[in-house]
Amino acid sequence: MGIASEALKNFKGFNLKNMPEVEPLSPGHRACQGCGEVLALRLAMKALGENVVMCSATGCMEIITSPFPQTAWKVPWIHVAFENAAAVASGVESAYKAMNRKGIINQPDVVFVGYGGDGATMDIGIQALSGALERGHNFVYMCFDNEAYMNTGIQRSSGTPFGAGTTTSPPGKKSIGQSTWKKNLPAIAVAHNIPYVATATPAYPVDLMNKVKKAAMVPGPAYLHIYSPCPTGWRCGIDESVQVARLAVQSKVFPLYEVIDGQYVLSRKVAKPKPITEYFKPQRRFRHLTEADVAKIQERIDAEYEDILKKCGGDGKGKEEKE
Amino acid sequence: MAKETGIISWKKLNLGIAITEPGNASQLKTGDWRSMKPITDREKCTKCGQCYIYCPDMVYSKDAEGYFVQNYYYCKGCGICAKECPVDAITMVQEVD
């Protein structure tokens, strides 16, 4: 049995009926109305509980929780810079390890978490993340992927999907918008041979919380890629974050799966996939796309989904979609 | 209040301007960002908790009868709860004041 399977042997999940009441992130935070990223963060924190140390990258989830003299954090939290949350978490984890071993402290159960946006994780911080995963620190890294640099005003990142309009990938006479395909960071995390990788989204809160909990329980590094709608940057309605996230799963744009000890497991089988046009419709960042563009993207999405299914053993043994 | 605005002497700052009052952002009223207000119809409500779990602003808590009640001090009026309620028990109504 692999490290993760062993650690998760007796895993007891959350369910809607017995949600933990704890809110390590307090209300009063400054996120935009209807922010899907802070919703994802809130749910993750509920799953993590209070015996954690949070290491934040610069970005929306840092700015909106910490303008001095207020903090939305009820748990220990540190923000250092944009690209180094994984390295900071490595340092915290190592400090605890050394001090516990030397008898200076007796706090063996603290969970160490690094987190950042897609820019912080997939672009500028990928080196620090790769280093921390490779070194095998016992920590969780969460990427809150809202598919652009939102904090600085919706610039493209390597997480921005093909065709999406951002302020640095604007559609125009000579531009389709984002001209590159989204980087597959979960696959890059998997390539580090870490015990646990998973994708999640706040549209499926129980699934998200269970994955966060598992990531915390697994010894060694765990990586969570959390799809986090941003109504401000995606230019959808402020009441649509959850709906858009759900459509992303239902249209196969963002498949939910786990990779436990290197084995892909589908979390949610998309029985009757919706066309991506349904997913695109509420989001004005895709409004300029032509039918031909959409067809091209659909083709790619289908292929990527097939690839995930194949990795999961073909038939997608995941549960039926329903939560 | 000086404490809330951050206008304090340099001598009073913690090392590295660390904040030592956990979760004191809860002092901040975000309810005044709202133009629409969610109202729950208890007749329709099934106490399923979807509104509670999908609210990005921790607005809902469970009361003694098991209903989920809004704390309007924080509610930003995004409307996610109304959209996600499976039985359409929540209506967004225009704020009047």
Added chain:
Amino acid sequence: MSKRIGVEVSIAAAEAVGLCDVDVIAAYPITPQTHIVEHLSEMVAEGHLDAEFIPVESEHSAMSCCIGSSAAGARTFTSTSSQGYALMSEICFIASSMRLPIVMAVANRALSAPISIWNDHADLMYSRDSGWIQTIGENGQEVVDLLIHAFKVAEDHRVMLPVTVNLDGFTLSHVIEPIMLPDKAEVAAYLPRYKAPLRLDPKNPVSFGPVGMPDVYTEARKAQDEALKAAKPVIIEAWKEFGDKFGRYYKPVETYKAEDAETIIITMGSISETAATAIDHLREQGKKVGLVRIRLWRPFPGTELVEAIKGAKNIAVLDRVCSFNGGEISGPVCLEVKSLLFDRGMNPKVMNFIAGLGGRDVTVQNFEEMVEKASNGAAPTPYEIINVRE
């Protein structure tokens, strides 16, 4: 009991860090610093030192790990040089502003391009405004002692700032010298266990590194500025205590035959030993010349420096870096000396020499020439790069 051993200075530096019972070391290799962290990782591997050694993937991550570790309350060390120092610079500024008592040894090396692994003070000068306490050693013994002193000062609750101990790459880091290594119990008596005033601890949650709006940024800067000012007396006090315990006394500025000198040359680092030989030669010829060496670079020891040079008519300042300012003002150390003298209403002749770039030798004869030129008031202003082929 202390023991005297003949040892490479880098190895002695690592041993000194080990004596300080560090908890976490995060480091990345770069010449000429590498021997320090290699030896530390060996000490950890052999079980001589109970610490976590994090073999990071870059210096940027080294300093980031150090911040995480120090904020968690652990005694934390790293070491770097030149390009590595430049790469971590973004995070160095944050370490001091977050008031974390990290100690770093910097084996000073030139900055690229052209890439050069050899010694000068480009890295020391580029980092001078980073808010760290900065000391610079002349010899191996001093480096060992300054490292132990560094933890003592950094972790003092009246200070809470990171410290770099600078040592010249190769010319000091790689030489073998006889060095007294104190024993662990003596060091423990001087340097008690670090207790962080605030740490990342779920039992007492603190938020480190919040957003500073314009209504608090100036106050945050003021607090940090005052902290560095307040550090000087603590640095001096810790040197006094060090001297009383170990018998070796240090001060911010060192003088050599400077008391009655009409001409003084100001230097930093291990090159000062060569300068002292030149002073000896010139004194033998009856010339009233002396040497002043800056050991404490930040906080800048203005009062002590004025005291050391106040009798001189001519002052030569050696800069070990080309600071590309357009040529109408002097190099960095000289500028600071001039600013100090101007503020104190003193008006000696001040001349600036730039030498020893990227490992170029500065010989006894070079020093004799510099001091002679200064004695005659003959050096061109604002500076002269010496030893350069036309």
